[in-house]
Amino acid sequence: MTRYVLGRIAQAVIVLWAAYTLTFAILFLLPSDPMELQLAAAGVQPDSLSAEQVAAIKHQFGLDQSIWAQYWHHLSGVVRGDFGTSLTQQVPVSDLLSQRIGQTLLLSVSAAVVSLVAGSALAYLATFARWNPLRVLLTRLPALGASFPQFFVALFAIQFFSFQLGWFPATGTQGFASLIMPVLTISVLTSSVLAQVLIKSFDETLSQAYITTARAKGLSRSAVHLRHALRNAALPALTILGVIVGLTVTSSIVTETVFTRDGVGKLAQEAVLAQDVPVVLAVVTVAATIFVLVNLVVDLLYPLLDPRISHTRGRPSGRPVAVVEGATL
Amino acid sequence: MTAAIAEAIETERPLPVEQSGGRRAALRAGLDQLARKPVFLIAVLYVVFVLVSAFWPTLFTAHGPYDTNPGSAALAPSPDHLFGTDIYGRDLWTRVLYGSPLTIKATLIALSIAVVAGLALGIVSGFFGGLTDSLLMRFVDVLLAIPGLLLALSIVTALGYGTVAVAVAVGVGIVPGFARTTRAEVLKVKTLPYVEAARAGGASWTRVLLRHILPNSWGPVAVLAVLDAGVAIIAIASLSFLGFGAAPPAAEWGTLIADGRNYLITSWWLSLLPGLFVALLVLSLNHISKTLQELTR
């Protein structure tokens, strides 16, 4: 038991470290001249500088060191919560993050909760609706929701709910009303993804022989569904919780940009536009941490919910990625 | 004997002796089945239309993409201007069609990267197994730990903007999921009795891989590829919407939609109609993928 928990935690830490390293490698090794890139980001013309100035700037950003030294410098900083200094805004990245992460967490968590509720409800209705046309309609709905680009959903919402109906403010970070449309925009995608996985899982569960056994006992429809189908169908869907939460985080990039909200997502968009490498690295690290943490929690909870999986062996790693694939990125 | 076998016997329908059957007949039966699905046909027609109009836009529009006409600025959609006109009086429908090749090119690049790298990773991992498999799959796990769009953004940050950079970034983002699906299929097929029978019949591993494992793993992988085309289109449009795509005046779909955003309150069609154009394409691809999946099951 303890061994299982410690093993999972160690695994999560290793994955996180590897993800950080990979992102570092992409950001620091791919561009032809990091110096030029970073100077451009800082809004300085390299030609206008003297050799000493260049050297001074290089020293300031640590670029005169070897790539390993830089890597070590950054990594040890991250462990201490120090993500370096933003190239464009000249303030510590951790300050930027801490100012803005509250907004994004509020948005992501609300969206995750809404999608869990809406996705499960949709899947449940789509599976158990008695009237056939309704069932077909509900089963098709998630594919529709996953097909619309998020920026389109967001713009449509602004046009319709803000400009036509005047219900909610089109942009801004102030108050509860400004949160509703961004949350709904994200939820359209994430609840569709969840519903697709759940509907498939329900379908498979209902064709199992033990459902026939339960029905043969004389149980009512709802008792069969609630006592026998629900738990068995929800278990595999639990494994994509990490994907769902990760999706709400990445969705904040487009959503916050369209709705002009000052969160980490918009920070990321601006940082990429300005090629502000330390900020991008920090945002990716934070998102990966959230994803890995959620997956860790699921891994630790899973054996408690599924008696077939013991704490000594862990759950099978066959996450239903293929189904989710249709809407990620 | 397992229940699955018993069930299979229950549902089998051998062809009567007088019918010849064979591969051509199977193909014909499959096409027959598809032809009877109207929604599927509409989806295919729409995708074909988008492809044709991308390369021969003059077939579908008389305007030029850069023809400004201050007199007809910001006109609402009409038979003359299907998608209306922008604030410089340019015909939006034309601009969307002329924007297609850029996005399609980016999608094809992204998809090629995903298919080649994903297939290679998946086949090597599933086929060789053991340590190779563990290492490659841990690598894929790490890729999956970075949410796809953020991985793409990092690559764009490093490579700079432009259609190709965006395409590469999106392609890399799709690789891990593709690799996993391929690996799972290869693993599944690898243990089937007919592979063992081929081995017992003296076939080399190369032959088994090329003649048995690949053809039989290909179905689900191809279905995923169609689905991923939709994913790639959304991702590419999103990245160019965020401002990382081709430089103006060239206009990818995402850029067009982003430009129209500023005039949403007065000229809603500038953003929403190109958005709908993209959404319908993705929806069609999703539907095609889903229908094929049902057919191959």
Add this chain to the structure above:
Amino acid sequence: MTLVDIRGLDVGYVRHRTIQPAVSGLDLTVAQGEVVAIVGESGSGKTTTASALIGLLPANGRITAGSAKVDGVETAGARERTLRGLRGSVVGLIPQDPMVGLNPTQRVGAQIAEAVRLRGIAGPAAAAEALSFLEQAGVSEPDLRAQQYPHELSGGLRQRVLIAIALAGRPKLIIADEPTSALDVTVQKRILDHLGGLVRDQGISLLIITHDLAVAAERADRVVVMRHGRKVEEGDPQALLNTPRQPYTRQLVAASPRLEPRFRTATPQTPAPILTLTEVSKTFAVNDRRRGRRGFNALDKVSVEVPRGQTHALVGESGCGKTTTLRIALGLETATSGSVVLDGTGISGLSWNRLRPLRRKAQLVHQDPFATLDPKFTVRQSVTEPLVSFRVGDRRTREARARELLDQVALPASYLDRLPRELSGGQRQRVAIARALALEPELIMLDEPVSALDVLVQEQILTLLAELQQALGLSYLFVSHDLSVVARISHTVSVLSEGRVVEQGPVAEVFTQPQSPYTKELINAIPGRSLDAA
């Protein structure tokens, strides 16, 4: 008093907007306390009949005509509410496969108590009653078992739990749908004996659905034979077996090898062996984190000889190591110790390339006809694949050989272009045999080649195998769990249990005068034994 009264029942399945009939014009009655068996091959409509009775037809199933009354209640066209009233309390069901019949995330006690609670018994009383049903179903330590999850129980125990669930509603009729075909014969016999005793003691009617005429004849008061959705013949088991009136029933009786054991007599002096396994052991490493890596002995010093031109059978229940033995003999698996000699050449420890020429001497026919052929290969490609692998002949000679092979397994040459899914199970198995024959091997390893097939098809394939042996002088290593099939085809036999050979010798000797207690138990468990004695 009649409990079940079916008159002119038609049931069909909706496929592509047309109704394909599964049962037509069926008349059937079951009296109170009577045991009736429906026997039929796959597609005969026997399971459909049972599902219709308990109102559990699949979503596309329709009762199109006739009536099916259970305990006076009409089920044809009945509303869900009416049917639910019947399920459990009037009709109990024991489903086919115990391995998947129980909810994996619920303790078995709770699953039984759920059925008890439907009778209006609440709380602890329901749990207590659940225990008593477990006990009735023949489960020892019921209070311990009730706390376990299905995956912690063996197949036999799970089947008993399912019986307890069926009993828990106190039904008047129990439908047992192929109740034990997924279980080993010895377990099967114990469970069927127990179930038979229970229903007779409690006066419950029993409807057994089975493909096995012997099982039906041995346990039922009345046997109904079905084919293509229609009733062929009905009557007292002894009369049906001894004087079948319909040609189909006659065929069935003749094809049930268990009813008339016919042994192939081994020639007085056994010919020299073509394959010899000497003291072969195999240890699998099992990853168990609690106890660390440890060995699991799949085979323990197994020695087997296959005489040239004859059939040697490996018999045993699942997990006894018979398939592992076969795979080692074929070089698909390596033995931990011991030697394998094929036609004078030792193959243990040979690399794949060194082993390759020997493949021409020994070939394999797999158990599952639905997975043994590549779905993308035509029959021609499948049959000629070994020739291509070994670069035998050119296009034209291969084509000629393919036709010759199909002819040998009695398939028309027009089948060369077919895909596997256009063939029936028996036809696929013929193609698999043709493929095994392609390289003119001397030895064919048959891994349960007929156990997935209907009894009549089984008979045909066994006859084909015997003819081929005669004509081509083949030797067979035949792996099976089914003693009656083994008795029918083999000359010599090894009985395996838990990785050891417990008995070996000519089949007539081993089966008529078994020495080891395990073999005796296996033989006693063959359905239909009591009938022969009668």
